[in-house]
Amino acid sequence: MTRVLILGGGGMVGQKLAKRLQSEGLGQDASPDITLFDMAFPPDGVTGVTKKTGNITDQATIGALAAARFDVIFHLAAIVSGEAETNFEKGWAVNMMSMWHLLEALRAEHDASGRQWMPRLVFTSSIAVFGAPFPEKIGDEFLNAPQTSYGAQKAICELMVTDFSRKGYIDGLSLRLPTICVRPGKPNLAASSFFSGIIREPLNGVEAILPVPDTVRHWHASPRSAAGFLTHAATLDTDRLEGRRALSLPGISCTVAEQIEALRRAAGQKTVDLIRSAPDPAIMKIVAGWPRNFDPQRAIGLGFQAESSFDEIIDVYIKEDLPKATA
Amino acid sequence: MTRVLILGGGGMVGQKLAKRLQSEGLGQDASPDITLFDMAFPPDGVTGVTKKTGNITDQATIGALAAARFDVIFHLAAIVSGEAETNFEKGWAVNMMSMWHLLEALRAEHDASGRQWMPRLVFTSSIAVFGAPFPEKIGDEFLNAPQTSYGAQKAICELMVTDFSRKGYIDGLSLRLPTICVRPGKPNLAASSFFSGIIREPLNGVEAILPVPDTVRHWHASPRSAAGFLTHAATLDTDRLEGRRALSLPGISCTVAEQIEALRRAAGQKTVDLIRSAPDPAIMKIVAGWPRNFDPQRAIGLGFQAESSFDEIIDVYIKEDLPKATA
Missing domain, CATH: 3.90.25.10 (UDP-galactose 4-epimerase, domain 1)
Incomplete structure (x- = not known):
């Protein structure tokens, strides 16, 4: 049975993803075992999953999550763009440093397993890794020049995920989600x-x-597309990425x-x-x-759909x- | 008097830079006050400067350097590409995490100064932030897709320097040095x-x-050009960078x-x-x-010469x- 961990599983996209995994399965596995991790969960949220509460900035917590050796880890946890801009320390601590500690914990478990265990890590990056001025459509070879702390943190995480993957500690990739719309529920602190x-x-x-x-x-893309991007990424043959493990999505x-x-x-x-x-x-x-606007040819060629x-x-x-x- | 700190001042480029600052001054200051910091210094090295030994991975050491509130900080300290590839932990600790601690220490001093003190930080990045496949010439808007840990670490530092500068904690920029050639002295562990x-x-x-x-x-560029790039960057009007504070050099x-x-x-x-x-x-x-090969139009337009x-x-x-x- 495929064991799946969703970091930030209490959030809107995390909940959509969990429901999709329950209804459609993951790859060959019709009913993966799902664990959600977040600081809190909505009272009317998804059922039939394991829920763990905690703070991703706590290294012992991260270590325990890594030690559970999940097959697939979706990393959706983040301070949103508006808050990362007003609370500089919190943004860097949650959005950058917790990724570093997670990757180091996964590397330690990989080594402890005799280099046998290598989880798939699907990281939700953002189109905020790009900054103006832009071409008419942003192509797959355009530079990352973020103009927010949130964008800088996401771009840094992409680079870490790629390098830890290149070295064979994890098998990761980063998805630059479009702005997800229409989000159900209440407004949040994201500038978007x-x-x-x-x-x-x-x-x-x-x-x-x-x-x-x-x-x-x-x-834009819908929450349904976001969940679809994530499940597609979890089973994608990462050799097809040819070392460029960050993708702008349709x-x-x-x-x-x-x-x-x-x-x-x-x-x-x-x-x-x-x-x-x-x-x-x-x-x-x-x-x-x-x-x-984007021209996300690589992601389209790899089968991502919006x-x-x-x-x-x-x-x-x-x-x-x-x-x-x-x- | 301009007070200058050179991190990695014991290395070849650091020594060339110190000598150039002594012979040509920095901006309006004909004889800046120069402090070199490194783990060790060559016995026949530059004289007439203050030399401090220490390890840049030590946070207390970094804090003391920040507290000295230099006007200009050149950050040249690094584990070279070959060693960062074979010693993964050391590469990330020295090349990435020490930059993070330096920036955080500078931010704390900036705040402690009532937001008055804001040092110029000139960071030596590398063309290793780019990875194949390449266009015939790499332009100023080409993506960073490094294929070494060293390149990933440098690209991450660039993003940090830019964001801390955007927020006004420092006034920094990153220079992607060509491979410096002909280096005097002995071979080093760099793959280049x-x-x-x-x-x-x-x-x-x-x-x-x-x-x-x-x-x-x-x-390629010579050690003399490297020293020239660095002093030019130390006095450049960074408003001209329009928020894109990492430059590929001629x-x-x-x-x-x-x-x-x-x-x-x-x-x-x-x-x-x-x-x-x-x-x-x-x-x-x-x-x-x-x-x-490169087409570094921005740096040429900003007056960098090789x-x-x-x-x-x-x-x-x-x-x-x-x-x-x-x-």
Whole structure:
């Protein structure tokens, strides 16, 4: 039986991933054994899994997780971009140093196993590893010049995952997730939170704040695609990566105005009227340094799949998450 | 008076840099106050400077260096590429973790100064941050996909230096030095050591081993250019970097065969006959993943200068270092 650990398993994507693993299995294994690790779990969250609470910055905790020798480790735990920008120490401690301690703990277990045990590590990186100015579409050979601490931390983790993998201590890869949209639940501290808010809140009959001009263009995929990216990465033949183990993933490039038009098509003008513009210079500044569009040929060639329109992204939310919100 | 600290000041480039600062000054200051820090110093090394010995992996030592609040810090200390590849732990401890501790110590001093003191930090990165496959010439927007631990560590340090600078704790930049050639003195553990050896040893009447085919193309600058890059970086207006604080520097792209032809022009066939070919698969594998040519437009635009031919590089060695070797 495949033993799977999801670090950050209490978060939205972690929960989606656990449910997907339960419903679709992982590779040849129809019912993998799933352990979630996080600081806390939602009360109405996924069931039928093992849940462990703890802090990923604690080295003893990391050591114990490594010692359990899971077959596949999904690393989704992070301080989000907005908080990493305002709390410099916490961002580096959680987003960078805990990855270092995790990799060192995995290396120690690999050595202790007589170099037999080598886990698959799937790390959720971010398109925040890129910084402006950008080409029209960001290709697979464009430099990482992040303009946030969050982006720098993610880029550093990518480099570590690649080097520990090259040396054969782990078999890892990093996925630069598009901004996940529509996130169910409440707004979070990510500077990107509004991209979901302007769709989710109106669909739930609640006013939403738009802190940027509607000309802002960004790169999106649904929570369902995120879970799909992660399970695909967990079973991918990593030899096909040819040593470049960080991938920009497929997504949808659209402006906020196009997002709003898709919302209008899905739910009508009355719903769209719930979006209120209230420019926030701090968020505008962060978002101005973010990517707008990609040409992720490697990931597409490796079989990663996202939605084909923002309408489809809204549809995923309505089918998967809206019923619960209104139940 | 400008107070300058050179970490790794006992090494070849550190010594060249100290001598250049003594002879040419730094910016408006004709005679800066120079402190060298290293694990050991050459007995016949530069005089008229303060020398401190210690280990950069020791946090208390780093803290004391930060507390001295130098105006300019050159960070040249590193485990070289070959050793970082064979001694994984030591490479990460020295090349990555000591940079982290240095930056954290500088940030603490910056805060303790009421955010008044902000040192210029010039970090010597490397073209090893790049990994094959390459374009014909590596441009300023090409990705960092290192294929050695050394390259990964340098790329990570670049990201840290940029983010600590963006936040205003330091005013730093990273210079991706070409392979420095011709290094005076003895061979070192760098996989690139032979590039100097095949010129230096024959010029001193000693046999040299060539461990790769003479078709290998690589990217070079002299020790004199290295010292020039560093002093130029110490006084550069970093606003001109527009947030991208890691620079690929100018150099000479040539094959080993072209190096040998230049040696023949400078010293004749009898000297060239001292080069003995002895292919070493381990070195060939490392070197195969290294860059061959660059188009470093940003650095050139910012006023960084290197030699214009490999003949000139040999000439620098003959004028600056060969007399001492044969004295």
